[in-house]
Amino acid sequence: MKRLVILTTIAALAAAPLAAHPHKGVDQQVALTVAPDHVDMAITIVPSYISGGDVFDMIDANGDGTVSDTEANHFANDVLQTAVLTDGSNAQVWDQITASVPDRDTMAAGGGQIIIAASTDAKLTTATPVQFVIGYTEISHDWFVQPWLYPADFPTDQQPSIDRISESEITVTLAGL
Amino acid sequence: MNRTVLGGTALAVLGAATAGYIALGSIGFAQGSLQTPAVDIAVSDSFEDAPTDAKTQAIVAAANAFLATLSDEDRALTVYDLTDNTQRANWSNFPTGPVQRGGVMRGNLTDDQNAAMDALLAEVMSAEGFNNIKYQLAAEETLDRGTSGRALFGDEYYFLSFVGTPSETKPWMLQFGGHHLAINVSFYGGDATFLPMLTGGEPLKIDYDGDQVFITEKELTAASAFMNSLSDDQLTTAIRGSKAIQLLTGPGEYGVVPANEGIKGSDLSDAQQALLLDVIAARLGFINDDDFAANMAPIRATLDDTYFGWWGPEAPMGAAYFRITGPNLILEYSPQDLDGDPTDHAHNMYRDPTNDYGAVWLAVQ
Numbered sequence: 106m107k108r109l110v111i112l113t114t115i116a117a118l119a120a121a122p123l124a125a126h127p128h129k130g131v132d133q134q135v136a137l138t139v140a141p142d143h144v145d146m147a148i149t150i151v152p153s154y155i156s157g158g159d160v161f162d163m164i165d166a167n168g169d170g171t172v173s174d175t176e177a178n179h180f181a182n183d184v185l186q187t188a189v190l191t192d193g194s195n196a197q198v199w200d201q202i203t204a205s206v207p208d209r210d211t212m213a214a215g216g217g218q219i220i221i222a223a224s225t226d227a228k229l230t231t232a233t234p235v236q237f238v239i240g241y242t243e244i245s246h247d248w249f250v251q252p253w254l255y256p257a258d259f260p261t262d263q264q265p266s267i268d269r270i271s272e273s274e275i276t277v278t279l280a281g282l
Numbered sequence: 283m284n285r286t287v288l289g290g291t292a293l294a295v296l297g298a299a300t301a302g303y304i305a306l307g308s309i310g311f312a313q314g315s316l317q318t319p320a321v322d323i324a325v326s327d328s329f330e331d332a333p334t335d336a337k338t339q340a341i342v343a344a345a346n347a348f349l350a351t352l353s354d355e356d357r358a359l360t361v362y363d364l365t366d367n368t369q370r371a372n373w374s375n376f377p378t379g380p381v382q383r384g385g386v387m388r389g390n391l392t393d394d395q396n397a398a399m400d401a402l403l404a405e406v407m408s409a410e411g412f413n414n415i416k417y418q419l420a421a422e423e424t425l426d427r428g429t430s431g432r433a434l435f436g437d438e439y440y441f442l443s444f445v446g447t448p449s450e451t452k453p454w455m456l457q458f459g460g461h462h463l464a465i466n467v468s469f470y471g472g473d474a475t476f477l478p479m480l481t482g483g484e485p486l487k488i489d490y491d492g493d494q495v496f497i498t499e500k501e502l503t504a505a506s507a508f509m510n511s512l513s514d515d516q517l518t519t520a521i522r523g524s525k526a527i528q529l530l531t532g533p534g535e536y537g538v539v540p541a542n543e544g545i546k547g548s549d550l551s552d553a554q555q556a557l558l559l560d561v562i563a564a565r566l567g568f569i570n571d572d573d574f575a576a577n578m579a580p581i582r583a584t585l586d587d588t589y590f591g592w593w594g595p596e597a598p599m600g601a602a603y604f605r606i607t608g609p610n611l612i613l614e615y616s617p618q619d620l621d622g623d624p625t626d627h628a629h630n631m632y633r634d635p636t637n638d639y640g641a642v643w644l645a646v647q
Binding site for chain 1 (some may be wrong): 337521523525527528530535538539540541543584587609619635636
Protein backbone atom coordinates (compact mmCIF):
# COMPACT_ATOMS: atom_id res chain seq x y z
CA MET A 106 0.00 0.00 0.00
CA LYS A 107 1.49 3.29 -1.02
CA ARG A 108 1.55 6.03 1.51
CA LEU A 109 0.67 9.33 -0.04
CA VAL A 110 1.60 12.44 1.82
CA ILE A 111 0.67 15.42 -0.25
CA LEU A 112 2.24 18.76 0.37
CA THR A 113 0.98 21.76 -1.50
CA THR A 114 4.42 23.23 -1.74
CA ILE A 115 7.74 21.53 -1.70
CA ALA A 116 11.26 22.74 -1.97
CA ALA A 117 12.88 23.19 -5.33
CA LEU A 118 14.14 19.89 -6.64
CA ALA A 119 16.57 18.86 -9.27
CA ALA A 120 14.12 19.99 -11.90
CA ALA A 121 14.81 23.70 -11.58
CA PRO A 122 16.48 24.02 -15.00
CA LEU A 123 13.30 22.73 -16.60
CA ALA A 124 11.73 26.04 -15.74
CA ALA A 125 14.21 27.89 -17.87
CA HIS A 126 11.64 29.57 -20.09
CA PRO A 127 7.96 29.46 -20.91
CA HIS A 128 7.46 26.08 -22.51
CA LYS A 129 6.00 25.77 -25.97
CA GLY A 130 6.23 21.99 -25.65
CA VAL A 131 5.63 19.63 -22.78
CA ASP A 132 8.67 18.62 -20.75
CA GLN A 133 8.51 15.47 -18.67
CA GLN A 134 11.58 14.42 -16.78
CA VAL A 135 12.43 11.95 -14.07
CA ALA A 136 15.46 12.58 -11.88
CA LEU A 137 16.44 9.27 -10.33
CA THR A 138 19.05 9.69 -7.63
CA VAL A 139 20.62 6.33 -6.95
CA ALA A 140 22.33 5.51 -3.65
CA PRO A 141 23.28 2.09 -2.31
CA ASP A 142 20.48 2.04 0.25
CA HIS A 143 17.77 4.08 -1.41
CA VAL A 144 16.57 5.70 -4.61
CA ASP A 145 15.02 9.16 -4.68
CA MET A 146 12.78 10.06 -7.57
CA ALA A 147 11.60 13.50 -8.68
CA ILE A 148 9.11 13.54 -11.52
CA THR A 149 8.71 16.94 -13.12
CA ILE A 150 6.04 17.72 -15.67
CA VAL A 151 6.04 21.15 -17.29
CA PRO A 152 3.01 21.52 -19.57
CA SER A 153 3.23 23.89 -22.49
CA TYR A 154 1.42 27.19 -22.59
CA ILE A 155 -0.89 25.51 -25.08
CA SER A 156 -1.80 22.55 -22.91
CA GLY A 157 -1.22 23.90 -19.41
CA GLY A 158 -4.79 24.99 -18.74
CA ASP A 159 -6.22 21.69 -19.94
CA VAL A 160 -3.75 19.75 -17.82
CA PHE A 161 -4.77 21.73 -14.76
CA ASP A 162 -8.44 21.09 -15.53
CA MET A 163 -7.74 17.37 -15.84
CA ILE A 164 -6.20 17.31 -12.37
CA ASP A 165 -8.88 19.61 -10.93
CA ALA A 166 -11.49 16.89 -11.20
CA ASN A 167 -14.34 18.82 -9.57
CA GLY A 168 -13.64 21.90 -11.67
CA ASP A 169 -13.59 24.35 -8.79
CA GLY A 170 -10.44 26.05 -10.03
CA THR A 171 -8.29 24.72 -7.23
CA VAL A 172 -6.37 21.48 -6.97
CA SER A 173 -7.14 20.00 -3.57
CA ASP A 174 -4.89 17.60 -1.72
CA THR A 175 -7.22 14.80 -2.70
CA GLU A 176 -7.03 15.73 -6.39
CA ALA A 177 -3.27 16.10 -6.29
CA ASN A 178 -3.08 12.79 -4.45
CA HIS A 179 -5.17 11.10 -7.10
CA PHE A 180 -3.05 12.49 -9.93
CA ALA A 181 0.21 11.60 -8.22
CA ASN A 182 -1.02 8.07 -7.65
CA ASP A 183 -1.94 7.73 -11.33
CA VAL A 184 1.55 8.79 -12.37
CA LEU A 185 3.30 6.68 -9.76
CA GLN A 186 1.40 3.57 -10.79
CA THR A 187 3.36 3.75 -14.04
CA ALA A 188 6.74 4.57 -12.46
CA VAL A 189 8.20 1.17 -11.75
CA LEU A 190 11.61 0.59 -10.22
CA THR A 191 12.68 -3.01 -10.26
CA ASP A 192 15.67 -4.52 -8.52
CA GLY A 193 15.93 -7.93 -10.08
CA SER A 194 12.42 -9.28 -9.97
CA ASN A 195 11.37 -7.08 -7.06
CA ALA A 196 9.27 -4.02 -7.85
CA GLN A 197 10.14 -1.45 -5.21
CA VAL A 198 7.47 0.42 -3.28
CA TRP A 199 7.53 4.21 -3.39
CA ASP A 200 7.34 5.97 -0.06
CA GLN A 201 7.72 9.51 1.32
CA ILE A 202 5.63 10.81 -1.55
CA THR A 203 5.02 14.49 -2.10
CA ALA A 204 3.27 16.27 -4.93
CA SER A 205 2.92 19.86 -5.97
CA VAL A 206 0.65 21.38 -8.60
CA PRO A 207 0.87 25.09 -9.48
CA ASP A 208 -2.16 27.29 -9.90
CA ARG A 209 -4.07 27.39 -13.16
CA ASP A 210 -2.70 30.72 -14.39
CA THR A 211 0.85 29.52 -13.94
CA MET A 212 0.14 26.28 -15.73
CA ALA A 213 -1.67 28.04 -18.56
CA ALA A 214 1.36 30.28 -19.06
CA GLY A 215 3.61 27.32 -19.74
CA GLY A 216 5.79 27.90 -16.73
CA GLY A 217 4.30 25.68 -14.08
CA GLN A 218 6.06 22.62 -12.82
CA ILE A 219 4.11 19.68 -11.49
CA ILE A 220 6.50 17.89 -9.19
CA ILE A 221 6.00 14.46 -7.70
CA ALA A 222 8.75 13.16 -5.44
CA ALA A 223 9.11 9.76 -3.87
CA SER A 224 11.73 7.47 -2.39
CA THR A 225 12.27 3.80 -1.91
CA ASP A 226 14.54 2.06 0.56
CA ALA A 227 15.90 -0.40 -1.94
CA LYS A 228 19.06 -2.18 -0.85
CA LEU A 229 20.83 -2.20 -4.14
CA THR A 230 23.49 -4.71 -5.00
CA THR A 231 25.65 -5.50 -7.96
CA ALA A 232 23.89 -8.83 -8.43
CA THR A 233 20.98 -7.42 -10.38
CA PRO A 234 20.54 -4.36 -12.56
CA VAL A 235 18.12 -1.72 -11.42
CA GLN A 236 15.46 -1.08 -14.02
CA PHE A 237 13.18 1.92 -14.15
CA VAL A 238 10.33 2.64 -16.51
CA ILE A 239 7.65 5.30 -16.56
CA GLY A 240 4.60 4.98 -18.72
CA TYR A 241 2.27 7.84 -17.88
CA THR A 242 1.02 9.20 -21.21
CA GLU A 243 -2.00 11.36 -20.42
CA ILE A 244 -0.07 14.59 -20.95
CA SER A 245 2.69 13.50 -23.31
CA HIS A 246 4.29 10.27 -24.45
CA ASP A 247 7.79 11.76 -24.20
CA TRP A 248 9.86 11.27 -21.09
CA PHE A 249 13.48 11.75 -20.22
CA VAL A 250 14.91 9.74 -17.35
CA GLN A 251 18.15 11.00 -15.80
CA PRO A 252 20.07 9.01 -13.23
CA TRP A 253 21.99 11.05 -10.65
CA LEU A 254 24.60 9.92 -8.14
CA TYR A 255 26.23 11.08 -4.96
CA PRO A 256 29.90 11.03 -5.99
CA ALA A 257 31.04 9.59 -2.66
CA ASP A 258 28.92 6.48 -3.23
CA PHE A 259 30.57 5.56 -6.49
CA PRO A 260 34.35 5.81 -6.82
CA THR A 261 35.82 6.49 -10.23
CA ASP A 262 36.50 2.82 -10.89
CA GLN A 263 33.04 1.73 -9.73
CA GLN A 264 30.74 3.82 -11.88
CA PRO A 265 27.32 2.42 -12.77
CA SER A 266 26.59 1.83 -16.41
CA ILE A 267 23.43 3.30 -17.89
CA ASP A 268 21.52 1.51 -20.61
CA ARG A 269 18.78 3.55 -22.25
CA ILE A 270 16.20 1.05 -23.44
CA SER A 271 13.94 3.88 -24.61
CA GLU A 272 13.32 7.47 -23.63
CA SER A 273 11.14 6.29 -20.77
CA GLU A 274 13.09 3.21 -19.68
CA ILE A 275 16.61 2.79 -18.36
CA THR A 276 18.68 0.13 -16.71
CA VAL A 277 21.31 1.06 -14.14
CA THR A 278 23.93 -1.60 -13.58
CA LEU A 279 25.90 -1.04 -10.40
CA ALA A 280 29.50 -1.94 -9.94
CA GLY A 281 31.44 -2.45 -6.75
CA LEU A 282 28.93 -1.41 -4.12
CA MET B 283 20.84 51.82 -4.68
CA ASN B 284 22.44 48.86 -6.26
CA ARG B 285 21.31 45.74 -4.51
CA THR B 286 18.27 45.85 -6.63
CA VAL B 287 14.96 44.76 -5.31
CA LEU B 288 13.10 44.64 -8.52
CA GLY B 289 9.62 43.67 -7.82
CA GLY B 290 9.73 42.25 -4.40
CA THR B 291 7.55 39.22 -4.93
CA ALA B 292 8.69 35.68 -5.12
CA LEU B 293 6.88 34.98 -8.35
CA ALA B 294 9.01 34.90 -11.43
CA VAL B 295 7.61 37.05 -14.13
CA LEU B 296 8.77 37.31 -17.69
CA GLY B 297 7.47 40.18 -19.68
CA ALA B 298 6.67 40.71 -23.29
CA ALA B 299 10.06 40.12 -24.71
CA THR B 300 11.02 38.76 -28.05
CA ALA B 301 14.12 37.30 -29.57
CA GLY B 302 14.27 34.56 -27.02
CA TYR B 303 11.07 34.76 -25.13
CA ILE B 304 7.60 34.16 -26.19
CA ALA B 305 5.49 37.22 -25.55
CA LEU B 306 3.06 36.08 -22.94
CA GLY B 307 2.64 38.95 -20.58
CA SER B 308 3.02 38.06 -16.95
CA ILE B 309 4.00 34.52 -16.27
CA GLY B 310 4.32 33.04 -12.86
CA PHE B 311 6.74 30.16 -12.69
CA ALA B 312 6.83 27.12 -10.55
CA GLN B 313 5.68 27.09 -6.97
CA GLY B 314 7.24 30.31 -5.86
CA SER B 315 10.59 31.82 -6.36
CA LEU B 316 13.06 31.28 -9.15
CA GLN B 317 15.71 32.59 -6.82
CA THR B 318 18.49 30.04 -6.59
CA PRO B 319 18.50 28.45 -3.14
CA ALA B 320 21.54 28.71 -0.86
CA VAL B 321 24.18 26.03 -1.04
CA ASP B 322 25.10 24.05 2.04
CA ILE B 323 28.84 24.56 2.27
CA ALA B 324 30.83 24.42 5.48
CA VAL B 325 33.07 27.45 5.91
CA SER B 326 35.95 27.34 8.34
CA ASP B 327 36.29 30.21 10.79
CA SER B 328 40.02 30.54 10.21
CA PHE B 329 42.40 29.93 7.34
CA GLU B 330 46.13 29.54 6.99
CA ASP B 331 47.78 31.82 4.49
CA ALA B 332 48.09 30.00 1.17
CA PRO B 333 51.01 30.68 -1.18
CA THR B 334 50.07 33.34 -3.67
CA ASP B 335 51.29 34.00 -7.19
CA ALA B 336 51.64 36.91 -9.55
CA LYS B 337 48.27 36.28 -11.21
CA THR B 338 46.34 36.33 -7.96
CA GLN B 339 48.24 39.43 -6.91
CA ALA B 340 47.26 41.15 -10.16
CA ILE B 341 43.62 40.10 -9.77
CA VAL B 342 43.46 41.30 -6.17
CA ALA B 343 45.03 44.58 -7.20
CA ALA B 344 42.40 44.99 -9.92
CA ALA B 345 39.64 44.06 -7.48
CA ASN B 346 40.85 46.64 -4.98
CA ALA B 347 41.17 49.23 -7.72
CA PHE B 348 37.56 48.61 -8.64
CA LEU B 349 36.43 48.80 -5.03
CA ALA B 350 38.30 52.08 -4.66
CA THR B 351 36.08 53.64 -7.31
CA LEU B 352 32.93 52.88 -5.31
CA SER B 353 31.24 54.89 -2.62
CA ASP B 354 31.29 53.47 0.88
CA GLU B 355 27.68 52.48 0.42
CA ASP B 356 28.29 50.64 -2.83
CA ARG B 357 31.42 49.00 -1.46
CA ALA B 358 29.37 47.62 1.39
CA LEU B 359 26.83 46.28 -1.09
CA THR B 360 29.54 44.63 -3.15
CA VAL B 361 31.39 42.65 -0.47
CA TYR B 362 29.52 39.82 1.25
CA ASP B 363 30.72 37.82 4.19
CA LEU B 364 32.68 34.72 3.25
CA THR B 365 30.12 32.59 5.07
CA ASP B 366 27.20 33.87 2.97
CA ASN B 367 26.00 30.70 1.27
CA THR B 368 22.94 32.48 -0.10
CA GLN B 369 24.92 35.00 -2.11
CA ARG B 370 27.48 32.34 -3.01
CA ALA B 371 24.76 30.54 -4.97
CA ASN B 372 23.00 33.69 -6.20
CA TRP B 373 23.33 33.27 -9.94
CA SER B 374 20.88 32.19 -12.60
CA ASN B 375 20.14 31.84 -16.27
CA PHE B 376 17.07 34.01 -15.72
CA PRO B 377 17.07 37.73 -16.35
CA THR B 378 17.07 40.19 -13.52
CA GLY B 379 13.55 40.78 -12.30
CA PRO B 380 12.48 37.18 -11.93
CA VAL B 381 15.64 36.77 -9.88
CA GLN B 382 17.34 39.36 -7.73
CA ARG B 383 21.11 39.47 -7.83
CA GLY B 384 23.46 41.00 -5.33
CA GLY B 385 26.33 43.43 -5.69
CA VAL B 386 26.65 46.49 -7.86
CA MET B 387 24.89 46.72 -11.20
CA ARG B 388 26.61 48.05 -14.31
CA GLY B 389 23.71 50.33 -15.11
CA ASN B 390 24.13 52.10 -11.79
CA LEU B 391 27.84 52.75 -12.21
CA THR B 392 29.74 55.51 -13.95
CA ASP B 393 31.84 54.92 -17.04
CA ASP B 394 35.00 55.02 -14.92
CA GLN B 395 33.61 52.50 -12.48
CA ASN B 396 32.57 50.18 -15.30
CA ALA B 397 36.01 50.57 -16.86
CA ALA B 398 37.54 49.45 -13.55
CA MET B 399 35.14 46.50 -13.50
CA ASP B 400 36.14 45.60 -17.05
CA ALA B 401 39.80 45.80 -16.10
CA LEU B 402 39.16 43.36 -13.28
CA LEU B 403 37.24 40.97 -15.52
CA ALA B 404 39.96 41.17 -18.16
CA GLU B 405 42.52 40.24 -15.53
CA VAL B 406 40.45 37.29 -14.29
CA MET B 407 39.46 35.91 -17.67
CA SER B 408 41.47 35.06 -20.75
CA ALA B 409 41.14 37.26 -23.81
CA GLU B 410 38.60 34.75 -25.14
CA GLY B 411 36.78 34.72 -21.82
CA PHE B 412 36.59 38.48 -21.66
CA ASN B 413 35.45 38.62 -25.28
CA ASN B 414 32.78 36.08 -24.45
CA ILE B 415 31.48 38.38 -21.74
CA LYS B 416 31.42 41.30 -24.16
CA TYR B 417 29.63 39.17 -26.76
CA GLN B 418 27.03 37.95 -24.28
CA LEU B 419 26.31 41.47 -23.10
CA ALA B 420 26.07 42.63 -26.71
CA ALA B 421 23.65 39.79 -27.43
CA GLU B 422 21.59 40.84 -24.44
CA GLU B 423 21.29 44.32 -25.91
CA THR B 424 19.50 42.88 -28.94
CA LEU B 425 16.64 41.54 -26.83
CA ASP B 426 13.45 43.50 -26.90
CA ARG B 427 13.08 45.19 -23.55
CA GLY B 428 9.32 45.24 -23.93
CA THR B 429 6.94 47.46 -22.11
CA SER B 430 5.39 45.13 -19.61
CA GLY B 431 6.38 42.48 -17.20
CA ARG B 432 9.33 42.60 -14.90
CA ALA B 433 12.04 40.79 -16.81
CA LEU B 434 14.79 43.32 -17.39
CA PHE B 435 16.91 42.89 -20.48
CA GLY B 436 19.99 44.88 -21.35
CA ASP B 437 23.69 45.02 -20.57
CA GLU B 438 23.09 47.29 -17.60
CA TYR B 439 21.51 44.44 -15.61
CA TYR B 440 24.77 42.63 -14.90
CA PHE B 441 26.18 42.55 -11.41
CA LEU B 442 29.51 42.17 -9.72
CA SER B 443 30.04 41.09 -6.14
CA PHE B 444 32.60 39.50 -3.86
CA VAL B 445 31.95 36.83 -1.27
CA GLY B 446 34.73 37.49 1.17
CA THR B 447 37.29 40.25 0.85
CA PRO B 448 39.73 40.04 -2.07
CA SER B 449 42.93 38.60 -0.67
CA GLU B 450 46.22 37.30 -2.00
CA THR B 451 46.38 34.56 0.62
CA LYS B 452 42.90 33.88 2.05
CA PRO B 453 39.76 32.46 0.38
CA TRP B 454 37.36 34.78 -1.42
CA MET B 455 35.09 34.70 -4.44
CA LEU B 456 34.32 36.97 -7.37
CA GLN B 457 30.90 36.86 -9.01
CA PHE B 458 29.86 38.51 -12.24
CA GLY B 459 26.71 37.80 -14.14
CA GLY B 460 23.19 38.41 -15.25
CA HIS B 461 20.85 36.86 -17.77
CA HIS B 462 22.50 33.78 -19.35
CA LEU B 463 25.88 34.48 -17.75
CA ALA B 464 27.43 33.55 -14.42
CA ILE B 465 31.13 33.80 -13.73
CA ASN B 466 31.95 32.51 -10.25
CA VAL B 467 35.63 32.45 -9.40
CA SER B 468 36.88 31.18 -6.05
CA PHE B 469 40.42 31.98 -4.95
CA TYR B 470 42.69 30.63 -2.27
CA GLY B 471 46.17 32.01 -2.58
CA GLY B 472 47.47 31.24 -6.05
CA ASP B 473 44.70 28.72 -6.77
CA ALA B 474 41.44 29.58 -8.52
CA THR B 475 38.37 27.67 -9.66
CA PHE B 476 35.86 29.07 -12.12
CA LEU B 477 32.88 27.14 -10.82
CA PRO B 478 30.02 27.01 -11.50
CA MET B 479 30.25 28.81 -14.84
CA LEU B 480 27.17 29.52 -16.96
CA THR B 481 27.73 30.70 -20.51
CA GLY B 482 25.91 30.47 -23.84
CA GLY B 483 23.06 32.94 -24.19
CA GLU B 484 20.77 34.26 -26.86
CA PRO B 485 21.17 35.21 -29.59
CA LEU B 486 24.39 33.33 -30.23
CA LYS B 487 24.83 34.77 -33.70
CA ILE B 488 25.43 38.48 -33.42
CA ASP B 489 26.93 41.41 -35.22
CA TYR B 490 29.73 42.80 -33.07
CA ASP B 491 31.59 45.87 -34.24
CA GLY B 492 30.76 44.95 -37.81
CA ASP B 493 31.87 41.33 -37.47
CA GLN B 494 29.55 38.36 -37.56
CA VAL B 495 30.19 36.42 -34.38
CA PHE B 496 28.83 32.96 -33.50
CA ILE B 497 29.51 33.09 -29.79
CA THR B 498 29.83 29.34 -29.18
CA GLU B 499 31.33 28.46 -32.54
CA LYS B 500 34.71 27.37 -31.22
CA GLU B 501 33.39 24.73 -28.85
CA LEU B 502 30.78 23.56 -31.32
CA THR B 503 33.41 23.20 -34.00
CA ALA B 504 35.58 21.25 -31.58
CA ALA B 505 32.66 19.01 -30.66
CA SER B 506 31.90 18.37 -34.32
CA ALA B 507 35.53 17.51 -34.98
CA PHE B 508 35.48 15.06 -32.10
CA MET B 509 32.24 13.45 -33.27
CA ASN B 510 33.59 13.19 -36.83
CA SER B 511 36.63 11.32 -35.52
CA LEU B 512 34.53 8.54 -34.00
CA SER B 513 33.95 5.22 -35.73
CA ASP B 514 30.42 3.98 -36.28
CA ASP B 515 30.71 1.72 -33.25
CA GLN B 516 32.03 4.56 -31.13
CA LEU B 517 29.21 6.82 -32.31
CA THR B 518 26.69 4.20 -31.26
CA THR B 519 28.14 4.41 -27.76
CA ALA B 520 28.46 8.20 -27.71
CA ILE B 521 25.00 9.06 -29.05
CA ARG B 522 22.53 8.58 -26.22
CA GLY B 523 19.34 9.93 -27.73
CA SER B 524 17.86 11.41 -30.87
CA LYS B 525 16.59 14.61 -29.25
CA ALA B 526 18.40 17.33 -27.40
CA ILE B 527 17.68 17.22 -23.68
CA GLN B 528 17.40 19.99 -21.11
CA LEU B 529 20.27 21.39 -19.09
CA LEU B 530 20.79 19.30 -15.97
CA THR B 531 23.30 21.10 -13.77
CA GLY B 532 21.98 24.65 -13.84
CA PRO B 533 21.37 26.90 -10.84
CA GLY B 534 20.26 25.12 -7.71
CA GLU B 535 22.13 21.91 -8.41
CA TYR B 536 24.75 21.03 -5.86
CA GLY B 537 25.97 17.81 -4.33
CA VAL B 538 24.76 15.27 -6.86
CA VAL B 539 26.10 14.55 -10.32
CA PRO B 540 24.54 13.09 -13.44
CA ALA B 541 25.65 9.51 -14.00
CA ASN B 542 28.36 9.12 -16.61
CA GLU B 543 27.06 8.22 -20.03
CA GLY B 544 28.53 7.96 -23.50
CA ILE B 545 31.89 6.95 -24.75
CA LYS B 546 34.65 6.61 -22.18
CA GLY B 547 38.01 8.29 -22.58
CA SER B 548 39.87 5.02 -22.22
CA ASP B 549 38.06 3.78 -25.32
CA LEU B 550 39.43 6.62 -27.43
CA SER B 551 42.65 6.76 -29.42
CA ASP B 552 45.28 9.30 -28.50
CA ALA B 553 44.17 11.50 -31.39
CA GLN B 554 40.52 11.27 -30.29
CA GLN B 555 41.50 12.07 -26.71
CA ALA B 556 43.26 15.17 -28.01
CA LEU B 557 40.10 16.20 -29.83
CA LEU B 558 38.06 15.66 -26.68
CA LEU B 559 40.48 17.87 -24.78
CA ASP B 560 39.94 20.51 -27.46
CA VAL B 561 36.22 20.53 -26.69
CA ILE B 562 36.90 20.96 -22.98
CA ALA B 563 39.59 23.56 -23.57
CA ALA B 564 37.27 25.61 -25.74
CA ARG B 565 35.11 26.26 -22.68
CA LEU B 566 37.81 26.33 -20.03
CA GLY B 567 39.76 28.61 -22.32
CA PHE B 568 37.66 31.41 -20.85
CA ILE B 569 39.93 31.09 -17.80
CA ASN B 570 43.07 33.23 -17.71
CA ASP B 571 46.19 31.52 -19.00
CA ASP B 572 47.76 31.11 -15.58
CA ASP B 573 44.79 29.35 -13.99
CA PHE B 574 43.75 27.55 -17.18
CA ALA B 575 46.69 25.18 -16.97
CA ALA B 576 46.03 24.37 -13.32
CA ASN B 577 42.34 23.73 -13.97
CA MET B 578 43.00 21.56 -17.01
CA ALA B 579 45.63 19.43 -15.26
CA PRO B 580 43.27 17.19 -13.25
CA ILE B 581 41.01 16.85 -16.27
CA ARG B 582 43.93 15.69 -18.43
CA ALA B 583 45.02 13.30 -15.67
CA THR B 584 41.62 11.62 -15.52
CA LEU B 585 40.72 11.68 -19.19
CA ASP B 586 40.55 7.88 -19.31
CA ASP B 587 37.70 8.09 -16.79
CA THR B 588 35.89 10.90 -18.62
CA TYR B 589 32.76 10.33 -20.70
CA PHE B 590 31.26 12.12 -23.70
CA GLY B 591 27.52 11.76 -24.37
CA TRP B 592 25.48 13.27 -27.19
CA TRP B 593 21.72 13.77 -27.48
CA GLY B 594 20.26 15.10 -30.70
CA PRO B 595 21.06 15.48 -34.37
CA GLU B 596 24.63 15.64 -35.63
CA ALA B 597 23.62 18.60 -37.80
CA PRO B 598 23.15 21.49 -37.86
CA MET B 599 25.98 22.45 -35.57
CA GLY B 600 24.60 23.63 -32.26
CA ALA B 601 21.28 21.77 -32.35
CA ALA B 602 22.38 18.90 -30.12
CA TYR B 603 23.00 18.63 -26.41
CA PHE B 604 26.32 17.19 -25.35
CA ARG B 605 27.82 16.47 -21.97
CA ILE B 606 31.31 15.66 -20.79
CA THR B 607 31.59 14.18 -17.31
CA GLY B 608 34.57 12.97 -15.36
CA PRO B 609 35.95 12.89 -11.85
CA ASN B 610 36.69 16.62 -11.98
CA LEU B 611 34.34 17.82 -14.66
CA ILE B 612 30.76 18.35 -15.68
CA LEU B 613 30.44 20.27 -18.92
CA GLU B 614 27.11 20.68 -20.69
CA TYR B 615 26.08 22.33 -23.94
CA SER B 616 22.30 22.65 -23.96
CA PRO B 617 20.52 24.24 -26.94
CA GLN B 618 17.15 25.81 -26.25
CA ASP B 619 14.52 25.23 -28.90
CA LEU B 620 12.13 28.04 -28.08
CA ASP B 621 12.13 30.22 -31.14
CA GLY B 622 12.56 27.75 -33.95
CA ASP B 623 16.34 27.92 -34.03
CA PRO B 624 18.01 25.92 -31.28
CA THR B 625 21.41 26.84 -32.67
CA ASP B 626 20.89 30.46 -31.59
CA HIS B 627 20.22 29.91 -27.90
CA ALA B 628 22.12 27.77 -25.42
CA HIS B 629 22.49 27.29 -21.67
CA ASN B 630 25.95 25.90 -20.99
CA MET B 631 27.42 24.79 -17.68
CA TYR B 632 30.87 24.00 -16.39
CA ARG B 633 31.23 22.47 -12.94
CA ASP B 634 33.72 20.42 -10.95
CA PRO B 635 31.80 18.24 -8.50
CA THR B 636 34.88 18.02 -6.28
CA ASN B 637 35.30 21.77 -5.78
CA ASP B 638 32.30 23.83 -6.91
CA TYR B 639 32.48 27.25 -5.23
CA GLY B 640 35.93 26.27 -3.91
CA ALA B 641 34.11 24.26 -1.24
CA VAL B 642 37.18 22.18 -0.46
CA TRP B 643 39.20 25.28 0.33
CA LEU B 644 36.41 26.83 2.41
CA ALA B 645 36.25 23.77 4.63
CA VAL B 646 39.98 23.78 5.35
CA GLN B 647 40.71 24.16 9.04
